[in-house]
Amino acid sequence: MPQVTLTVNGKQHTVEVENRTLLVELLREKLALTGTHVGCDTSQCGACVVHVDGISAKSCTMLAVQAQGTSVITIEGLAAADGTLHPMQEMFREHHALQCGFCTPGMVMSAIDLVNNHPGGITEQEIREGLEGNLCRCTGYHNIVKAIAAAHPLMHGKS
Amino acid sequence: MAFEGIGASVRRKEDARFLNGKGRYTDDINRPGQLHAYVKRSDRPHATINSIDTSAAAKAPGVVAIFTGADMAAENIGGLPCGWQIHNKDGSPMAEPPHPVMAVGKVRHVGDSIAVVIAETKQQAKDAAELLEIDYTDLPAVPSITAALAPGAASVHDDVPGNVCYDWHIGDKAIVDGVFANAHKVVRLDLTNNRLIPNAMEPRAAIGDYDVNSGEYTLFTTSQNPHVIRLLMGAFVLHIPENKLRVVAPDVGGGFGSKIFHYAEEAIVTWAAAKVRRPVKWTAERTESFMTDAHGRDHVSTAEMAVDAQGTFLGLRVSTKANMGAYLSTFATSVPTYLYATLLAGTYKTPVIYCEVKAVFTNTVPVDAYRGAGRPEATFLLERLVDAVAKDTGIDRVELRRHNFIPADAFPYQTPVALQYDSGDYQTTLAVALKNADWAGFEARRAAAKARGKLRGIGISTYLEACGIAPSAVVGSLGARAGLYECANVRVHPTGSVTVFTGTHSHGQGHETTLAQLVVEQLGVSIDQVEVVHGDTEKIPFGMGTYGSRSLVVGGTAMVKAMDKIIAKGKKIAAHLMEASVEDIEFANNTFTVAGTDKSKTLTDISLAAYIPHNYPIEELEPGLEEMAYYDPKNFTFPGGCHISEVEIDPDTGTVAVVNFTAVDDVGRVVNPMIVEGQVQGGIAQGIGQALLEAAVYDESGQLTSGSMMDYTMPRADNLPNFSVATENTMCTHNPLGSKGCGEVGAIGSPPAVINAIIDALKDYGVRHMNMPATSGKIWSIINAGPSKIAA
Numbered sequence: 001m002p003q004v005t006l007t008v009n010g011k012q013h014t015v016e017v018e019n020r021t022l023l024v025e026l027l028r029e030k031l032a033l034t035g036t037h038v039g040c041d042t043s044q045c046g047a048c049v050v051h052v053d054g055i056s057a058k059s060c061t062m063l064a065v066q067a068q069g070t071s072v073i074t075i076e077g078l079a080a081a082d083g084t085l086h087p088m089q090e091m092f093r094e095h096h097a098l099q100c101g102f103c104t105p106g107m108v109m110s111a112i113d114l115v116n117n118h119p120g121g122i123t124e125q126e127i128r129e130g131l132e133g134n135l136c137r138c139t140g141y142h143n144i145v146k147a148i149a150a151a152h153p154l155m156h157g158k159s
Numbered sequence: 160m161a162f163e164g165i166g167a168s169v170r171r172k173e174d175a176r177f178l179n180g181k182g183r184y185t186d187d188i189n190r191p192g193q194l195h196a197y198v199k200r201s202d203r204p205h206a207t208i209n210s211i212d213t214s215a216a217a218k219a220p221g222v223v224a225i226f227t228g229a230d231m232a233a234e235n236i237g238g239l240p241c242g243w244q245i246h247n248k249d250g251s252p253m254a255e256p257p258h259p260v261m262a263v264g265k266v267r268h269v270g271d272s273i274a275v276v277i278a279e280t281k282q283q284a285k286d287a288a289e290l291l292e293i294d295y296t297d298l299p300a301v302p303s304i305t306a307a308l309a310p311g312a313a314s315v316h317d318d319v320p321g322n323v324c325y326d327w328h329i330g331d332k333a334i335v336d337g338v339f340a341n342a343h344k345v346v347r348l349d350l351t352n353n354r355l356i357p358n359a360m361e362p363r364a365a366i367g368d369y370d371v372n373s374g375e376y377t378l379f380t381t382s383q384n385p386h387v388i389r390l391l392m393g394a395f396v397l398h399i400p401e402n403k404l405r406v407v408a409p410d411v412g413g414g415f416g417s418k419i420f421h422y423a424e425e426a427i428v429t430w431a432a433a434k435v436r437r438p439v440k441w442t443a444e445r446t447e448s449f450m451t452d453a454h455g456r457d458h459v460s461t462a463e464m465a466v467d468a469q470g471t472f473l474g475l476r477v478s479t480k481a482n483m484g485a486y487l488s489t490f491a492t493s494v495p496t497y498l499y500a501t502l503l504a505g506t507y508k509t510p511v512i513y514c515e516v517k518a519v520f521t522n523t524v525p526v527d528a529y530r531g532a533g534r535p536e537a538t539f540l541l542e543r544l545v546d547a548v549a550k551d552t553g554i555d556r557v558e559l560r561r562h563n564f565i566p567a568d569a570f571p572y573q574t575p576v577a578l579q580y581d582s583g584d585y586q587t588t589l590a591v592a593l594k595n596a597d598w599a600g601f602e603a604r605r606a607a608a609k610a611r612g613k614l615r616g617i618g619i620s621t622y623l624e625a626c627g628i629a630p631s632a633v634v635g636s637l638g639a640r641a642g643l644y645e646c647a648n649v650r651v652h653p654t655g656s657v658t659v660f661t662g663t664h665s666h667g668q669g670h671e672t673t674l675a676q677l678v679v680e681q682l683g684v685s686i687d688q689v690e691v692v693h694g695d696t697e698k699i700p701f702g703m704g705t706y707g708s709r710s711l712v713v714g715g716t717a718m719v720k721a722m723d724k725i726i727a728k729g730k731k732i733a734a735h736l737m738e739a740s741v742e743d744i745e746f747a748n749n750t751f752t753v754a755g756t757d758k759s760k761t762l763t764d765i766s767l768a769a770y771i772p773h774n775y776p777i778e779e780l781e782p783g784l785e786e787m788a789y790y791d792p793k794n795f796t797f798p799g800g801c802h803i804s805e806v807e808i809d810p811d812t813g814t815v816a817v818v819n820f821t822a823v824d825d826v827g828r829v830v831n832p833m834i835v836e837g838q839v840q841g842g843i844a845q846g847i848g849q850a851l852l853e854a855a856v857y858d859e860s861g862q863l864t865s866g867s868m869m870d871y872t873m874p875r876a877d878n879l880p881n882f883s884v885a886t887e888n889t890m891c892t893h894n895p896l897g898s899k900g901c902g903e904v905g906a907i908g909s910p911p912a913v914i915n916a917i918i919d920a921l922k923d924y925g926v927r928h929m930n931m932p933a934t935s936g937k938i939w940s941i942i943n944a945g946p947s948k949i950a951a
Contacts, residue, residue, distance in 0.1 A: 018282070020282075028187075033180070034180070034184075034186075034187035035179070035180015035181065035182070036180065037184070037360075037361070037412075038186070038362070039360045039361065039362065039412075039445065040445040040867075040868045041444045041445045041446055041867070042445065042446075042867045042868050042869045044868035044869065044873070045360060045445075045868060047360060074180065075178075075179065075180035076179060076180040076181075078179075079179055085178065085179075089178045089179070092174070092178060093170055093171070093174045093178060094170065096170075096171070096833045096834070096836075096837050098174060098177055098178070099413075099667035099668070099669070099837060099841065100359070100360065100361065100410075100411065100412045100413040100666055100667030101173070101174075101176075101177030101178075101182050101410065101412065101667070102182075102184065102359075102360040102361040102412025102413060103360045103412075104177050104178060105180050108178070124881075125877075127876070128875075128876040128877040128879075129876075129877045131875065131876035131877070132875050132876070132877060134876075135360065135868070135873050135875065136360065136876075137357075137358060137359055137360050137413050137415070137841075137845070137873070138360075138413055138667045138837075138841045139837060139840060139841050139844075140840035140841045140842075140843055140844030140845075140874075140879060140882065140905075141844065141875075141876040141879055142840045142879075142881055142882050143837060143840070144876065145876065145881070
């Protein structure tokens with residue numbers, strides 16, 4: 001059985017997997033990082049989004065072996081060691097951008113990537129289109145869009 | 160310190176774990192030594208099972224056991240029960256065919272469970288399941304209401320020829336027919352209410368475990384109501400005494416009704432765990448969810464309104480056929496009867512109403528409650544019909560509604576369809592919505608859009624619903640087989656913090672915060688001192704769960720009653736400690752005082768005394784400060800309001816953009832405005848999804864062609880606008896909170912507002928009615944056919 005070595009949330013792991021093991025299965029089952037969720041089986045829902053080498057990726061659509069040598073950040077790796085929330089997490093809480101919480105890890109990870117990619121500013125339409133790969137059944141997206149817009153200046157150093 | 164009681168938009172306590180990926184959903188849970196289950200499902204809609212050969216699968220790597228429906232039948236495992244018995248027009252009871260946990264003899268829908276393979280890993284179980292050899296004889300399938308009711312149609316259940324589960328009615332047909340015969344005008348619409356798939360983001364999962372030493376079973380399940388599962392599965396399916404069955408619903412990732420029902424997999428894993436003597440875990444793949452989670456809606460109706468020359472509604476006559484699917488799910492039979500027909504008065508004074516409903520078995524997934532459960536169906540029918548009356552009579556659609564509203568001074572108002580409304584002010588919610596939506600400025604916006612080559616329309620829906628499920632005696636008399644009270648246990652700890660054990664179970668509604676706010680309000684503690692415990696039948700004595708917008712109204716009221724008892728006992732303790740008479744003790748802001756003096760004790764002083772009763776009225780009073788209360792509501796609650804949707808159609812593609820959506824709802828007393836807004840926003844999103852995007856589609860052969868998220872259009876962020884959500888509240892008169900509930904109103908009022916707006920946008924095209932979803936293809940075809948020469 002193949003082995004894959006990767007860094008997750010700053011810690012290096014070497015894990016035995018099957019060829020067909022998905023990255024999300026490695027995270028959830030081998031590393032007990034159950035914050036990343038599986039919500040569909042066709043790559044639509046985005047509950048599984050993590051960052052791989054700084055870019056958002058659907059971990060259900062990556063094989064674990066493809067993550068060899070990469071640095072992965074999951075939702076568990078966002079907050080600081082002292083518990084201080086990432087600005088995106090903070091704004092999600094402030095603006096009630098989550099209800100059941102199941103889509104939230106992938107939504108937050110996608111949102112961070114989206115804001116990272118729009119350093120000069122982001123419009124409501126850009127946010128909504130940027131979230132096409134993340135489904136939420138609870139919130140209607142209204143507060144998610146608000147939270148992301150509010151996080152943008154916090155993430156890009158303006159207040 | 161910021162106010163944290165009733166009315167404050169307190170930020171949620173539960174967010175801490177969800178935002179950090181520390182939520183504990185059922186699939187996150189792993190039991191030592193667990194095995195994994197994979198359910199083999201039918202790939203065809205209707206067939207006899209001639210044989211199941213498990214021999215090859217049994218030899219596959221990692222396989223520990225394989226069970227079939229026959230194995231369960233051999234141990235007298237019961238079928239999945241239906242919780243509501245409906246009677247026919249002639250008084251006879253509905254047809255109630257067996258609903259085996261796994262198919263016995265026949266499969267009746269694509270997705271029907273046939274066998275379970277239990278192995279060391281999920282992949283091994285799935286691989287082995289492919290080796291099962293099943294010999295079927297295909298039977299003709301009836302995948303729709305029309306097919307099932309056709310003369311000579313195949314029977315989904317052999318003992319229900321003709322596929323009719325029940326033929327029910329409400330109202331006096333003779334009186335209503337007489338009103339229609341003499342009416343100035345009758346307006347008729349044929350409508351369908353499209354079948355939907357709830358698709359909560361968390362797929363269903365279940366883990367069964369059995370303790371050989373204690374004989375206790377444990378089930379972890381994605382349920383909105385663990386106590387109901389304990390009752391149904393324990394009493395009717397697996398025959399386990401209640402005290403030997405613990406059901407735990409941990410964090411649940413959305414439900415919308417789909418996680419109310421007792422599903423086969425819950426029984427399978429619980430039963431199998433005792434057979435294999437190891438925990439058994441099952442998690443649905445999304446495609447499995449599509450073919451096993453209860454679907455919603457799926458009505459075909461004819462609706463007629465009789466009016467006089469002024470547009471006064473004289474009578475309403477409705478005939479509906481409702482799809483039950485292949486088997487009766489837990490609440491299925493109540494949804495198109497008592498949760499639907501009793502809402503057909505809506506906000507109007509219509510004096511007589513008759514509704515008949517035929518429930519039909521088909522070779523499709525079972526249909527049951529989905530956000531709104533019957534009330535969206537009633538509202539769509541009524542509000543489309545009212546717009547059709549406006550069109551046919553030439554009366555302005557807003558004036559027509561105002562003219563027929565139940566006036567604000569008419570409450571309590573007895574409708575002709577059993578329900579008695581306690582309070583409401585429909586003129587006010589309408590007026591505020593019209594203002595918030597800038598109804599008056601719409602024609603200018605329409606003209607500006609036209610100049611840009613777009614078609615704009617605006618649509619309105621004034622609606623009401625019934626929730627706060629439910630007064631037990633009332634629903635019992637109508638066929639419900641359970642009580643629908645709620646239970647709260649409030650424990651004040653020696654050092655003054657409070658734990659509330661509630662039988663409700665949040666799956667996104669924020670109860671750990673909102674129910675805690677009730678304790679802040681009534682006992683004067685800070686919100687950090689309150690813990691809300693839900694979801695575990697071992698911790699919480701009884702409960703009926705969360706659905707039907709009942710948690711605050713029924714669960715919260717039970718809490719209020721328990722806290723009343725706490726305060727009453729506290730006063731006796733305080734009287735003793737302060738050497739006063741109990742009549743002179745007042746309680747406010749966490750403090751007991753002797754009236755007219757400066758003598759006081761905090762709640763913490765009292766609770767310490769209660770658990771260390773040295774200076775204590777021990778002759779009259781037991782130690783401790785913990786009280787339980789049950790609350791059985793006196794009536795349903797009746798939130799409602801006005802939804803206005805503005806749409807813009809691109810004639811080149813037929814695509815509809817919802818450019819504005821305005822909701823003004825009456826939800827009674829609001830505990831947390833931020834949470835209420837979130838609930839309404841989420842409901843509106845689902846309503847717009849129903850109106851524009853979503854449809855569960857079966858082809859003629861009975862295959863579910865909308866069987867994955869690739870084919871079923873879930874609303875995405877760029878399908879939806881920002882929402883304008885406001886409340887204009889009248890208090891509920893029969894619960895101490897005055898609350899009416901808000902969880903479903905968004906999905907109830909919105910679909911007809913959207914469709915009415917689309918029809919308004921297409922006013923030059925002669926469109927009388929449009930069923931949902933109003934897809935771009937449908938609209939493009941209408942526009943492409945050209946403007947109608949007939950005045951619409």
